[in-house]
Amino acid sequence: MNILEVSNLTKKFGGLTANSNISMAVKQGSITAVIGPNGAGKTTFFNMITGVYQPTEGEILLEGKSIVGLKPDQVAKRGISRTFQNIRLFGEMTVIENVLVGMHTHLRGNLLGIFLNLPNTRKEESEAEVEAYRLLEYFNLEPFINEKASSLSYGNQRKLEIARALATKPKLLLLDEPAAGMNPRETRELTEVIQRMGKEFNVTVILIEHDMKLVMEISEHIVVLDHGEKIAEGNPDEIRSNPKVIEAYLGKAALELEKR
């Protein structure tokens, strides 16, 4: 079953075509990687799926239903969550509050309940706290619960973004360079987390990453973009040895990947 189907997706910025005619499908429960040189249009692709940009052309189907034209919050409610390449946390809020914001759509409390401090609302809040705590624990962030998000180091901020995205209980999670700013060891840990998380939270993952080790290890399917176009698609082995990909993107790294 395909959870996401994209066809002929195109985005133009003035004269610049950032995405041109991209079509792809993502299998439910899979981990897909989108790779490509800098400026290839990967982030733009994510932006269109999440409603941040409106496509110039093309169709995006989530579980068979079009989500083109929806606002980002509506897209989020349909079950797509994401992280950002340039970290976008709620800097002045604490770590746990960031995660609680992620749960926003799942909390049912209304104005009346809040004003009157009704038992339902209270219970829901305390459950949410527990859930948030667990998520943070999952990413080893529980020591920072009451810290301001902006005071975390770069790497921890990245993890918090993922935790926050998971808190929305998405069906589809888009990660934009989750390992950027992490050292190889941390990257390895992250690789495991992503893999486990996909299963435990029952979420399909698409990720953009320049760390080839992570990409090759984790993804079932890889899509390669260059100059806004899809130049290759396939499983890691196919991509590793694809001359187009080597030339445009991997360079010598391909050799090292071969070695392993």
Added chain:
Amino acid sequence: QSSSNQSGQQTTTEQTGANSNVIKIATHTPLSGGNAIIGEAIKLGAQMKLEEEASRFEEMGFTLQLEPYDDQADPKKGVSNANLIGADDAIYGVIGHFNSGVTIPSSEIYEKYNITMVNPGSTATDVTDRGLKTVNRIVARDDFQGPAGAQFAVNELGAKRIFVIQDKTAYGTGIADAFVAEAEKLGAEIVGYEGITVGEKDYNGVINQALNKKPDLIFFGGIYSEGGIIIKQARDKGINVPIMGGDGMDSSGLVDIAGEAVKNVYITSVAGDTSSTPEGKKFMDDYKAKFNKEAEAFSAYGYDAMGVFLQGLENAIKANGGKLPPKEAVVEAVRAITDYQGVITDVSFDEKGDNKNAKVYLYKFEEAKYPASYVGEVSQ
């Protein structure tokens, strides 16, 4: 209700304190903002009278003290100051306010505390029409001033097409409407009726309208700071017909601002020409000597308002056997004043607190000089 009596009683019974022979009188006028010149003038006039009388009261065993308040021409500020004034046991009277918009709500407070107000310049009808026992005013009302202006404009100046501008304040609207009603009754046509924004400096837009309507008189309801600019800008545009205004324009500020353009401007005022009598002249000289400033028309009203109040106070003291009277007694004594002779106006209050002898005066600016030349006066 009950608590008003309570506090009233407290004020009267607690007079045995150490400084019980100090009587304070507040002035409560705009000392900052657009009306400050007049507010200041009233304050200084009142201060002068108080200082003149101080020794006399000293002999009777009382120390007079002036307590100036700034209402900033803002009703809210006025009301909260009024509460402070009410709280001060020693304050018996208030000279003020100038702006009717402040006088009306503040006087509600004075009424609660039995503090006598003698008003030297608020002309709106509502000031006295609410029937408060503490409110007295020594100047004429808008429904007297406005029509008087209209009669002069139509009958004497022969205005047929009148363009009316007002500043959209309580005062401006009040006087302009009173003027319009009478002018229309007298058969003149109101060819335009426009409002402006106080505080701006460019009224060319409205003046262009006036220019186009070719009126034979422009009436402005508002105060000198805007009036001066309108006069100047109208003259710049070549509008040479008479321009007329009310007491709000009766200030040296008008001449400062409009300069030469002030010629052929008429004003009605509730303030008489102080220099027209010898006492008035003397007052002006003393004032100048004391404060190093020319007296404004309203300086003398501040002076007389204080005079009226002190007269009432004195009467009340005497009636109380030379001892400090309760505030209610002062309220009544002031209202009862008849034929008080001030430097500028005689004062006899009617049952509402309006001065029966209040007059409306007409002036014309023949040159760039303040005060303007006296043209005539109208009594009730």
Added chain:
Amino acid sequence: MTVLEVNNIETYYGAIQALKGVSFQVERGEIVTLIGSNGAGKSTTLKSISGLAKVKKGAILYNGQDITNKQAHETTLMGISHVPEGRRIFANLTVKENLLMGAFSVKGKAVIEERMENVFTYFPRLKERMNQKGGTMSGGEQQMLAIGRALMMQPNLLMLDEPSMGLAPIVVEQIFEIILQLNEMGITILLVEQNAYQALSIAHRGYVIQNGEIVLTGTGKELAENEEVKEAYLA
């Protein structure tokens, strides 16, 4: 000769102590790398040197001169260039204007032109996009711009904070090559990298920082082979 000497510095963010006595030095012509996990204090160290963070205790000497707590524009004028973490491009300036800002203290149009051409030889993409707003460039393009901008002032000591972050593998190689080239041209380099393999492979020496303290030091090679380092950072 020692270009940079950091003596036992302590730096705080409000009440949080980020550096707890960091010491190390960089010799002329060296490439020195700082490695360490997230939050160890690598960026804070660089910020302390360039003057973006206030040092509470300790001293920093540059060419023998005390530069502790000098303001950032002063340290740059002395020849220290700091490429900050997260690119920090002037979003609403064009690529060209961004580069010109890099050369703010440089006098002479011709010199500036020449340096700009030089930057373009490293990063041709920047030339193509001369008039694009910096903020709309892709992440990798911004990184190129950030490095290019720092090169415009031809620094004596170049401090790079995670320059390879977010770059395509092929560009990462280029970046490391460029770093080597720059170093050969005589620029001393202090490199903070998460890409510890590659950093250690080009560095003469390295320091491992942990919880705001230097815990280990050695040549690039030594560190790359050190078991602890492997265990903790290289995986």
Added chain:
Amino acid sequence: MKEKLSMLLQKKSVQITLFTLFIIVTSSALYFSQKSVVSFLLLLSSLLILYYMNLKVVTKWLIALGLLFILIPFASSGGPAFHSYMEVATMVGIYIAMALGLNIVVGMAGLLDLGFVAFFAVGAYSYSIFATSQASNFMPFGEYPLSGSTFWGFLIIGGIMAAIAGVLIGVPVLRVKGDYLAIVTLAFGEIIRIIFNNLDRPINFTNGAMGIASITPPNLFGLEIIYPNQYYFIVLFILLFTIFAVNRLEHSKIGRAWKAVRENEIAAQAMGIPLVKTKLLAFALGASFSGIMGVVFAAKQQFIDPTSFTLLESFTILVMVVLGGMGSVPGAILGAALVTILNLQVLTELTNWLNQLSLQGVITIPDALTPAKLQRFIFGVLLVIFAIYRTKGLIPAKNKKFDVEQIKERAQKKAAISNIGSNDTDRVQA
């Protein structure tokens, strides 16, 4: 020595003793002296001290309620200044509620609103028009003025009217961001004021610049409410409700959504938070507090005109919020109290005092420097000083501290009960 002293001060029992002593001294000073602004202010400041004491929240509230409902009104009733104290306290309450409302909009949701006083005006006019004969100019039915007992209903109506105005303004306005929003709200605020100032023609709704006088005072079971001490209690009740509501909101999903929108709109949207709806809610709720107090204000003044609703007034409320500490509820309260007391009482008293000195010849002051004219100046100086020395505000906003241990405990309990999540609490291999 110093340390010992501060140790001692940390002790609960010492704190309580000192505090009680303080209250007793100040309140009796207030009660027995005829007019002592200083003791009044000190007594008020006991609330601030209370805020900083380390007592249980519930205890603090109980003490505060006792102070507000009993001690303060009682202690100030000792002298003739009673009503002036109550007047100041009432105005303080009114401004606090407004500051709390604006704090939602500016502090929490990060929407800079420079026209906030408009909502106050809407509330004030909705009561004034119907509590005078003004309404008969355009209402085809009913008899006006309405009786004073409708006041209580109007509290709600005023709140709702203001909220509606907030939404009406918000819908178009929220398309613009940041300081553009500031300017658009400023423009709207002015538009509303100008319209109120001119709606005496063609149909006389508001009586224009003349203002509406003789507004029917509220009536509670036949008791006419006309004195400041009576308003004090009305305002106090409303205020307590407001504070309660704001506190609840702040730590609810709505409060978090506001802050998220403030911090990063794009990320907030990505979390499923609808921007427009969330912002509108902030506008509407903030406005409604203001509207309710507008009704009270109109009833208390018995006269309103558009000069009470100027731009400067909006600024003043903003100053209260920022001075107190943006986003901070106790901050907004303190900011509002401080600015109001400063403007209405301290500066006036101070200038009176200076004036006395100059009249007695102790100091000589040239006319241009008459103290009464210097209130604004002094206020300006104080603003600058406050802002510079307390850059984050008097009581900076604090994030809620979650009790980690407690949450952990609950998490473990839950994990034990439901075995589904049993293995996801396992750490990732380190």
Added chain:
Amino acid sequence: MFQEMLQTLPQVIIDGLTLGSVYAVVALGYTMVYGILQLINFAHGEIFMTGAYIGTAVLLIILGMGFGSSIPSLLLLIIALVITALCTGLLGMGIERVAYRPVRRAPRLVALITAVGVSFILQDVVRIVAEILTGNYIVTGPSLFSKQITIPVSSFLSVFNDASLKVSFFIVLICAIGMMISLDFFVNKTKWGTAIRAVSMDRETAALMSINVNKVIAITFFIGSSLGGATGVLFAIQYGTIDPYIGFILGIKAFIAAVMGGIGNIRGAMFGGFLLGLIEMFASANLSLLTGGIFGAEYKDVFAFAILILVLLFKPEGLLGKAATEKV
């Protein structure tokens, strides 16, 4: 109705341009400071007002020295402009140093408070000084360039009425345009101008480019404030009378103009200023005609603000502003 509107149009345009050019130059000062600190410098209106007083004082002093009448008016004006610009420029720098720099790291709105505080202080200081010197704080300056010229528009096109203007109109207009063009050049084309923009986006990084951030900010304030002060002088010459409170309303209007044009954008500020002046003038001259007397000139601000709101609804970044692209 339209005929009547047409008749007055030439005069309305002239008056609108006059007011508009004052708005425009004051708006420039706002835009500059806003551009660099994201601070709505509400004290700018007061700097403008102070400039008006300083300029008037300079003129009065020179003329008072007796030989003033022998100096050509234009030279007199230039002297007054230069002295004033210098004084208010320094004043602006001083204000920045004392009131804004200490709160630079604080939340943005805190600076708004100090700005309001500074406004109050300036208003009163000017009032006090003026009152002590002249006995009255409303001051009327010497009339320069007050010769009236009539443009016989009606002789070209009879649908129009003649329009009249003061010579000072040209001076105000030319000065305003001159200031804007040079400022535009400075900010967009020179190194220091670019540095100003860089600092406005990211102060830390700008410092890493060896830009002395404090100096750049000080320069910005100097320029913005000297423009504001100089405009004050022009205002005093055109309108004659000044009081310490002219800065507030005019400042707000100018800020609105800046926003309408696209804040941070110099050409936008200038365009917005002229536009607002024209709209206001048009509205106060024609509203009652347009609505058959139901809404008069008193609604001119409502009219102008409504247009502002409309503009921002359809172009939230202002007329000439460029949408700030935030790359996600």
